[in-house]
Amino acid sequence: MPEADAKTSRGMLSQRLGVSDPHRLSQWLWRLFVLPAEQRRPLPLLLELIWLRLRVVLIRELGVRKPDSPRDWIAACLLLRPASPDAPTEAWHAPLIELLQPLWFVLKLMWWPMQRLSARLDRVDYGPADRRLESFARLTTERYPLIGYLMVISVTLLLAVCATTPLSPGAQFALLILMWGTTLLLRRLPGKVPTLIMVGFSLVASSRYIWWRLTETLDLQPGAEMVMGIGLVLAECYTWLVLILRYVQDAWALKRPVAPLPPTPQTWPSVDVFITTYDEALSVIKPTVLAALSLDWPKDKLNVCILDDGRREELRRFAESVGAQYIIRSNNFHAKAGNLNHALSMTRGDLVAVFDCDHIPVRSFLQTTVGWFLRDPKCALVQTPHHFFSPDPFERNLGTFGRVPNESALFYGVIQDGNDLWNATFFCGSCAVLKRSALEHIGGFAVETLTEDAHTALRLHRHGYTSAYVRLTQAAGLATETLPSHIKQRMRWARGMAQMFRIDNPLFGRGLTLLQRICYANSMIHFFNGLPRLVFLSAPLGYLFFEYHIINAWATTIAVYVLPHLIQAELVGSRIQGHYRHSFWAEAYESVLAWYIAVPAMMALINPRAGRFNITAKGGLIEHGYFDWKISIPYIVLTVLNSAGFIVGVGRLLFWNTHEIGTVLMNLAWTAYNILMLGAALGVAAESRQVRVAHRVPLRIPATLYFDDGRAVVCTTSDYSTRGLGISLDAPLAASIEAPVKIALSRGDREFVFQTTITSLTDTRAGLRFERLSLDDERHLIECTFARADAWLDAGADTPQDRPLASLGEIIRFGALGYGHLLSSAFALLSTRLYRLRRRTPLTATA
Known part of the structure; x- marks a missing residue:
């Protein structure tokens, strides 16, 4: 009976597959891949045209004698027939051109109305619309705030409706095409109106994705699959929240001008210039002190102070020789904040200008910044950008200095300007001027956290003081020299921001407006990106190794929801911050720092009293290039895991999981992207030589x-x-x-x-x-030179505008170079070990 059932089943299966002779193995193999003609579904018209043209070209080029015979096709593909000597030669690309002609014709038909629309939009003057929008925004915030609140509520409700309206996968894909095409047109247009429309598209796409993830993809198996799935969706919710807060913070830059000073210098306030130092070399400190002494300010109203927590005799003699005040204290309590507070008690100027010892001010620094204190009596802080005339580890080790914006360019080029619109400019520890009376009112510089600068600004804002950001580079300094020192600095920032979030959370307490709370919260939350980035770098391994479906949906459905989210966010980011952060570089920066800031930030959140202030080394030398094996251990571990997962994924694609090829391909693509970013991280870990004692600056x-x-x-x-x-x-x-x-x-x-x-x-x-x-x-x-008023006016002007595809290509190249550095360093290390082992062997034998 079982044998009869087997014969019946085999007969039914052979009939469905169209196997004419069930006893021939070749028939079964052929029908597993090729359906009978009567069972094939017709192709769409466009694909049918392309296939017919491709078939004609292949038949002619391969010399297939019997196009209906599979055997003849295989023979034509595997056996190269000699060309007839009388046959006319044809360019190698001619068949390809002939093949693509129908597709090119269809694309031209589709693109023609887009070109006409783009040409008409280019002729529109968006200046009046921008001015009307700005006037309306100012009117609703200053005179009629209730209208502004109603608009925010209306936009939020509209966004909620758009995010939660269910659509079929086909309709969702059509929405992607519509938003993408409109965005490609809008991104070419100047002004704030197109930017706000693009931001709206991005919010809709990202909110739809998050809503879909939370409501339709969390039907997971209990255990490890559920843990990994919940972890991934929490990481995605974090990025969605940061995206929304970033748009609020960055979408409308204030671009504050310089406030002029009164024509009579006698009415200008007195200024104490604080230059903080601990153990930096005199060669680093001297240019800053000499530049500060040369500031264009009445000499009887200018007092330059060297705040030396290293208590060095050499520095004291230098201060005396140039006429600077030398200030020391008996202890180093509260590190830099304590040093500044001690100097406050020793000086009497109306204003306090603060510089790190490597930040050299131009002579116009005070004339550029002090005017805002006179225009606005409540102004307690004026901050200017931090500019670096030496390359940081990313720029030096990857060779991008001057071509790709550095990691801090986004903050000083976009974020601080956005904060300024909402009266939320941060004090950044240097290149800033503060009002003494305001500092004394809040009890001096904050000492409770490792980021005393941002915490001091938060306290000033809580007490009702205002701030200003002048995006005009008025000082320049040295960037971190090596990747370990760069990571050490970022770890301190992450720990300090986490301490602020726990001790003095801007979301609670009195004194701040809603937008100030959002700006401060976003900057603090940003430093928790280490853990989500590690989740993204390891999430696809759950499926590739253990077949965990951490997103419970078909691959095609995932694609039509996640692609609008990613593409729109990338396009909007390229428009808002394209001159200050190129596409895909945020992921590269986060991949380098994620492992090292994840734990300190979380530990500071749990125990905010832990941690100590560390000094960022500046002005060092690297005599020989080397690969930093110690700092790159996390990158190597993640690279090995992702590479192993990719190999397993290829096996699943070809043999084990052929029933869900889309899911395998999606995880393989995700893993390949992770391997690419980790390669760039390894490239940064390959330290290049730095033998210049003094960095050269173009002039x-x-x-x-x-x-x-x-x-x-x-x-x-x-x-x-x-x-x-x-x-x-x-x-x-x-x-x-x-x-x-x-x-x-x-x-x-x-x-x-x-x-x-x-x-x-x-x-x-x-x-x-x-x-x-x-x-x-x-x-x-x-x-x-350094102190010229025009020394840094063109800083960053030569940096090219972001081109997303070119930026991706650059990341791919740096990833390949990173793996090249890893392999060459591993080979050199292995050769050295073998050489030492061979030298020891004869001695052992003789003994």
């Missing part, structure tokens, strides 16, 4: 060379540092290497001459090294 100003024989040659500087100059020449210079020459630089109508030696020489360029500079010479050199 083109007129200069004059004076030789001992009386010759004078007019030239132009190309770059400078505290050790030397590069100059451009109009004609070959009649001089030799190591020849002495004097160079004259000017500041205003004054000219200063410096003794130098020629270190390099070509027909169009020369390198000069400064020789025997006195303290006055060093001061004049700083005034002519």
